[in-house]
Amino acid sequence: MTADDRKTGNPTASGEGPVPRKGRASRERLLWRFRILRLVRSSRVPDDDPTEDAAVRRRLGFSFWLAVAWLLIMAFVAAFAPMLPVADPTKVAFGGPREPPSADAWFGTDALGRDVFSRTVHGARISLAVGGFAIVFGMVVGGSLGIVAGYFRGRLDQAVGFAFFVLLSFPSLVLAILITATLDRSLLVVSLTIGILAVAPVGLLARASTLVFAEREFVAAARVLGARHGRIIVRELLPNVVIPMGALTLLGMAIAVVAEGSLAFLGLSVAGEDAISWGKMIVDGAGLRDLQNATHVTMFPVVVMFLTVLSLNFAGDRIRQYFDVKELAF
């Protein structure tokens, strides 16, 4: 029914879009929508509140700025950790082993007598770097795959959809440990690994948004005017698809930060004695005896990590509501 159909020569593949279709195609469409919905929900984002009106959604609110403030602090600390006036995080016997918090060591010291505060500060580097890189990777790779699939549809769409489906069939942590355990555990590999995990969910979202926009008048207009596919994708679709994807950046980052923490907890995140990460710090103090006698070693990184993930989730969710992403996506 659209130009697109003629191009792909695949009438059944074009079922997606605002115009209702009959039969299997529309069932498929509903299923897709349902799957994406499920993904968004399973990505641990509390759902929209039906009782809130649009006005509420359009307000970011004080707590949003609080969350953003915390994230900015973390980002600053991560970026400038080596220049901050804190102890050397790798300095063994900075204090005695497992000393409780004091004026010298605000968060106390760990089993090797290292400054937990300084380590927590430096730990932000890996967590945020991995989180940031992973989500950017997911957006670039998943986003482009999703847009291309959504725009061209047909076989390509099926293939990409299948690939996403396969990726999603691995429980993410299993896939992650498979990769990090067999490759070396450099910062790049760990970031890439978690980035790969982000590809499929982001891709599905991009595909869904593309499907919506590909039906819109401005795309049809561009097409009628004879624009090339590349131009349509980059100039017409991309700016529109980037908004919903971008709105989910922080939420994705939260997931990535947790994933990195889990890997570190299993001893499979970035290797090396300089690689300080919150997950590694938490597992370091998580032995029964350490947990009982030196709770601070674990609890400070736990709290900081929690606050960071909470802020990411909270700010991310606000942004999502602000841009009304769900409606855009469907």
Place this chain on the structure above:
Amino acid sequence: MARFVVRRVVLLVAVLFAVTFLGFSAMNLLGDPLVNVVGVLAELDCEGIEAGLVEDTTVDAASRDCDTVAAAKAQYHLDQPVPVRYVLWVGDLATGDFGTSFQNDQPVSQVIREKLPETLILLVMAQIVSLGVAIPWGVIAAYRANRAFDRGSTVASFGLLSVPNFALGVVLLYLLALRWQVFPSAYEGDNLGGLVFSMVLPAVTLGLPLAASYQRLLRTDLITTLQEDFVHMARAKGLPPLRIMFRHALRPSMFSVITVFGVSTGALIGGSLVVEQIFGIPGIGREIVTAVVRDDFPVVLAIVMLVACTFVVLNFVVDLLYSWLDPRVRAR
């Protein structure tokens, strides 16, 4: 409908093949299975020895080491290209032969049989915990929508969703096992009672964040359901509010919760890797971490296969349920 199911089944099988092929190639190409079979001998330059270019350093009988390497290659088909090996592996699978663990010579099927019950109990308990918490919580939140309790629970669920499960596990372990000593700090597998009791903390660790997301879904659906006519009708009949909630409104509102069931089980399986580590549960999650670290290909592949199957099949069933349950789909 039948055609739809067939299509889905074909897709399901295709996905399973793709997943296992991906895992199989990754493990074979990224690691060297020969090292696991013959250890150091994998380093021998047998071609060089054969050609007489390298001195044969075999300790006892002549060329024995290279014979072993050759025998091992033949037995594990390591002389074949990866796709051929994959086909052979699938063939073995079809006959119920999962292979033999590299770590200990136990058949992989036995390893899985030993470790699976613990993980299953953990997953089931986690789902029970999450539903047990989420249903009353969601009902009350919806009943008092936008009141203090509801607002508070929004914050609480945000909080729960933001605690990484390893952090939650460590915190619960500290508070409930070490500090207040309500639960044992370690796995006790001697008898069923002890086992279930020692699994409470791990199940709560896994279940609580899930409860939070279930609660959000349930609350949203409940609020929608409460606008329905039959609820107004029930109210008009003067039924007590709680009875309306639980008897009339709850069931039609479970839809979203059921739909995320498959995906949430996948998340639970992922979480079990970490949680089993914290609480020392000898289950599948711990086994796969060990096996991955030790390059125990047969075990890793079997578990990946198992987990992916479970995951895909569960989602397949949920998809079916969805298209069967959802009035919009059914109507067509």
Place this chain on the structure above:
Amino acid sequence: MQVRLHLRPPARWLTAALAFVSVAAACGGGGDGGDGQPTPAVEAAPSSESGAPAQPAGTGEEAPAPADPEREATEEQELLVAPVDTTTTTAPPPDEGEAGAEGPAEPAEPRYGGTLRIGAFAEGDGLNPASNAFSTPVYLMAHPVFDPLAYFDTEGNWVPVLAESWTKVGDGTVWRMKLREGVRFHDGTELDADDVVATFRAQLADPVISIAFRSGFHPEEPMRKVDDYTVEFVGVRPSAHLPNAFTSQLGMILPSEWLERAAADPSLNQMPVGTGPFMVESRIQDEATVLVRNPDYWAADLIDIYLDRIEVYPIPDSAVAAQRLIAGDLDLIVVSETSAILTLREAADRGVVTFENHRSDESMLLINAQSAAFSDIRARQALTFATDQDLYVELLGEGTAEAADTMFHPDLIWRNPDIVQETNTPERAGPLVAAYCADIPENCSDGRINMRFAVPGPSVESDRTVDLMAATWGEFFTLDTRVKPLDEMIIDVALGNYDVALADAFGSVDPDNDVLFMECGSIGFISLNFTRHCDPERDALMYEQRAIDDLDRRVEIWHRIQEINRDAYTAIFLTHSNFTVGARDNVHNICGQIGPTGDELFCNNQGRIWPNQIWLS
């Protein structure tokens, strides 16, 4: 994270063999199981017969300075030939010195009956001494089922157990072993020389079990049957200590026809038939092994056996095992992890008794003398100087393990008291590194020597060790740290694909059993001499002491060997590992077991204890 050793599939054996090397000449070093759990100084390397009970005062007097004046003063409490059977409880740390006498106060009357529940830190793939390599915890199950041909007494000398006598023939290249008559296996068959020959042959044929001792026996005719109760073993060079080799699984004898059946049906390996006071009733791998009393034990007249049952549960995580012991779910465990030892010590008021043995193997850093970077002695010296051993002992030992200077504990007569390891002198490292890098710039980056550091793991402990070492070495070395599971790490080490490795080594009851890990003959494509340092003088000395009984001369030789080792800078000793037995206070006679000859047997040999004669009150 130690290997579970298994054999079957084609030739994975070498991997297993290297991990098993501990079992070396005679005994159980061995694995500690555990998956990814923190394991302090993971056993990596050799360690053979050895160890012994308790350094006095469990509380670990902090790292005694090498030449502890007090120690010298107490000449009364003489230096020990072998780690003597002196065990201590931790409860009230007794004064060192009289530690030997200390033990749990034994109630007068032993009681018969009862079930002993043991937590083992690793599971074995089977209990067949001719085809399953035994790690330390497996001996907890093997000793009750099998009587070895010989074992050590508390002085560290071998005494016959299943053998009636051992006699040297000629210069000691050949030893004649006479079996006891009238000994019956659990299945009723009678023990004779054919069983010994068949078992020994099967063990020699097994690549894993034989790896460490095969080279010590004549390749063509390692043994010959003389008559129905006499067998001669043939070595390759004169030895005054050959029976030492038969104190481990090598000396555990199976019925010859059972061996044939087991060869055809490997499932029998789980339910072996021995001569010991207990029989295997049931065994489910990774779950439990149940041993019941053998009603027809051949030595019943000579030895009192009290228990009815022994149940062994594999619990890889020592922290968990310690918790369960404290909770009363277990009666006895053996641990070597710092945190587990501390947990046990702290539970002294909750009915837990501990027996510590600091004279086991050594946690150490092996340096590859043939690697590109470290073949130059300056690199090895610089590493030694730069190593902050004090910090390691304080932060990773936490008072459970003492600082080590050589391969022998200071209580042992073998130790050369003049040797002081030159660690903690970083100021001496700087000039050496500078000179080294000036000469060999290709091995350096930024003026620091490049080094591959092999560590067993991953575990919290290994992470801590790496972090600590990196912090102390960072100024002079650029680390390329490789954390691998123990058996994979050992492959790298045996192949020489490493510069520095964290491992446990040495610690045999009789140092003769450690020769294997230092002799030039052990260097090759695969080296058991892990540091790949060959010294002909050292070889000559080692073979000299092997041939003689003269203790004074042997001690003199070992003192010299330690000097040679120190000057080679191929090993940095960190701590003497501590194998600690933890038990409920109603468990008695853990140490103090006697053999059929009436001699008291060596106790807690690197965690190897005999549960046979334990009784419960």
